[in-house]
Amino acid sequence: MQNIFNIQTESDFQKKCLENFRYQYENVEVYRKFVDFLNINPDEIQSVEKIPFLPIEMFKNHLVLDRSSPAENYFQSSGTTQMTRSKHYIADLGLYEQSIYESFVQFIGKPEDYIFLGLLPNYSENPHSSLIYMVDFLMKKSGKPENGYFLYNHAELFDLLEKLSAENKKVILFGVSFALLDYLDFCSDQSIHHLNTQKLTVIETGGMKGRKEEMTKDELLRILQKGFGTEKIYSEYSMTELLSQAYSLGENIYESPNWMRILIRNTEDPFSYVKEGRTGAINIIDLANIHSCSFIATQDLGKVENGKFQVLGRIDHSDIRGCSLLVS
Numbered sequence: 001m002q003n004i005f006n007i008q009t010e011s012d013f014q015k016k017c018l019e020n021f022r023y024q025y026e027n028v029e030v031y032r033k034f035v036d037f038l039n040i041n042p043d044e045i046q047s048v049e050k051i052p053f054l055p056i057e058m059f060k061n062h063l064v065l066d067r068s069s070p071a072e073n074y075f076q077s078s079g080t081t082q083m084t085r086s087k088h089y090i091a092d093l094g095l096y097e098q099s100i101y102e103s104f105v106q107f108i109g110k111p112e113d114y115i116f117l118g119l120l121p122n123y124s125e126n127p128h129s130s131l132i133y134m135v136d137f138l139m140k141k142s143g144k145p146e147n148g149y150f151l152y153n154h155a156e157l158f159d160l161l162e163k164l165s166a167e168n169k170k171v172i173l174f175g176v177s178f179a180l181l182d183y184l185d186f187c188s189d190q191s192i193h194h195l196n197t198q199k200l201t202v203i204e205t206g207g208m209k210g211r212k213e214e215m216t217k218d219e220l221l222r223i224l225q226k227g228f229g230t231e232k233i234y235s236e237y238s239m240t241e242l243l244s245q246a247y248s249l250g251e252n253i254y255e256s257p258n259w260m261r262i263l264i265r266n267t268e269d270p271f272s273y274v275k276e277g278r279t280g281a282i283n284i285i286d287l288a289n290i291h292s293c294s295f296i297a298t299q300d301l302g303k304v305e306n307g308k309f310q311v312l313g314r315i316d317h318s319d320i321r322g323c324s325l326l327v328s
Contacts, residue, residue, distance in 0.1 A: 004016060004259040004287040004288060004290075005098065005099075005102050005258075005259065007258040007259050007287075008258065013048075013258065013259075013261070013287075014047070014048055016259070016287055017048045017051065017285060017287065017294070018045065018046070018048070018051075020287055020289075020290060020294045020295075021042070021045060021051050021294070021295065022042060023290070024066070024290075024293055024294065024295075025042045027066045027067050027068055028064060028065065028066055028067070028292065028293060029063075029067060030054075030058060030062040030063065030064055031054055031064070031293050034052065034054055034058070035052050038052055040052055048261075048263075048285070049263075049273065051295050052271075052295065053265070053270075053283045053295045053296060053297035054293045054295060054296055054297065055297050056086070056239075056241055056296050056297060056298050056299060057299075059086035059087060059088055059240070059241050060084045060085065060086050060087075061084065063089065064088070064089070064241075064292045064293050065089045065091065065291065065292055066091055066290070066291040066292070069091035069092070069291045070091065071089035071090060071091055072090055072091060072092065072093050073089075073090050073093060073128075074087050074088060074089045074090060074128060075087070075088045075090065075128055075129065075130040075133065075240045076088075076128040076129070076240065077239075077240040078126075078129065086240050086241060087240075088130070088240050088241050088292060089292065090243075090291075090292075091291035091292075092290075092291060095243065095288055095290070095291075096130075096133075096243045096288065097137055099243050099244045099245075099257075099259075099288040100134050100137055100138065100245065101137075101141065102257060103244060103245050103246075103247065103257045104138060104245075106257055107247040107249065107255060107257075108172070108201070108203075108234070108247065111138045111141040111142045112141060112142055112143065113142075113170055114142055114144075114170050114171065114172045114201075115142065115144045115146045115147060115164060115169055115170065115171045115172070116135065116138050116139045116142050116144070116147045116171075116172050116174065117146075117147070117148060117149075117150060117157065117160070117161075117171060117172070117173045117174070118135050118139075118148070118149040118150065118151070118173075118174045118175065119149075119150060119151055119157070119173065119174070119175030119176065119179035119180055119182075119183055120132060120135060120149055120151055120174060120175060120176060120179065120205075121149065121151055122148075122149040122151075123136040130238065130239075130240050130242075130243075131205055131238070134238075134245070135174050138172075146160065146164065146169075151179055154182070154183050154186040154187075155186075157183065158186070158187060161173075161200070164199075165199065165200070168199060169199060170199050170201075171199060171200050171201065172201050172203060173200065173201070173202045173203070174203050174205060174236075175202070175203075175204060175205065176204070176205055176206065176207035177204050177205075177206060177207050177220055178207060179207075180202065180204055180224055181220075181223065181224075181227075184223070184224070184227035184228070187227070197228065197229045197230045197231070200228065200230060201230075201234060202224060202228050202230055202233050202234065203233075203234040203235065203236050203247075204220070204221075204224060204233060204234070204235050204236075205235070205236045206235070206236075206237070217235075217252045217311065217312075218252060221233045221235075221250075221251070221252060231250075232249065232250030232251075233250065234247060234248060234249055234250065235247070235248040235252065235254070236248075237254050237311060239298070241289075241292075241296055242260075242284065242286045242288075242289065242296070243286060243288035243289055244256070244257060244259065244260040244286045244287075244288045244289075245257075246260060246262075246309070252310055252311070253308050253309075253310060254308060254309050254310065254311065255307075255308050256309075259286070259287040259288060260284070260285065260286050260287070260288075261284070261285040262282055262283070262284060262285075262302065262304055262309040263282075263283040263284075263285070263304070264278065264279070264280040264281065264282060264283070264302060264303055264304050264309075265280050265281045265282075265283050265297065266280055266281075267280055267281050267301075267315065270297065274303075276304055276305055277303060277304075277305050278303060279301060279302070279303045279312060280301070280302075280303070281297065281298065281299070281300070281301060281302075281315060282298045282300040282301065282302045282309075282311070283295070283296070283297050283298070284296045284298060299314055299315045300312075300313070300314060300315070301313045301314065301315060
């Protein structure tokens, strides 16, 4: 099979999508049953737009896994014991790690050049969180002794940021939204603005529902931007059911790597797509999901313009995203 990380052209992408579709129809039982239930003949699928997208809820109650590839591990969505949580079984952690690395290099820079700090639980507390696995992997690639998690220790994080700022070190601060806001509550505006914000990159990963008063993503970014004194707040978009990440370098406008694509479906007709610039439900193609399902219909709302996309919220009555429940 063609290496997904070498995709350069639209033709390459289309070819790989159809290849993944046929492979997964043959090897992922729940996906094959879904396609058959829709009475779709896989041999008649000749374009990406005709590929059926598996509802993301299927990861909650079904095994979505290539029958020829045993699982090395699994990622599980965050939540309470009363919630039905998604499980994504991973047949190749090396593929996930390469996807993490290639995306980060493309949009942010080489992880070896940064110190990584997390307003997140540490890996030992959440070994089955895909987000924590990602940040932990980036910390390992970085190899810096200052790397660490500070979800429960704002004072220590404040002192370390002051020290690294004085030393002119490049720092990435990853955090779920409510934890970044909690940290700003701890800090005084006057003190935090002493930081060298040219060397500090803040990346929020979502996660507000049920933790703080609801606000729009634009409002959140403005508060974080003012609080940290940075020119922009970056964002990362992914989920338990994906092995790839999209990044926003500010303004809530995301870009995805060449092996990932966002399509916007009509909320009234899940088998049709809206025009560019119109709001609808997000379908995700993630070609790194070769051993599960590369075609996922999410419950997020968004729109696509000029190859970039925005995330605008959730479809009514859908479950909340797990990031905000990481520390429940």
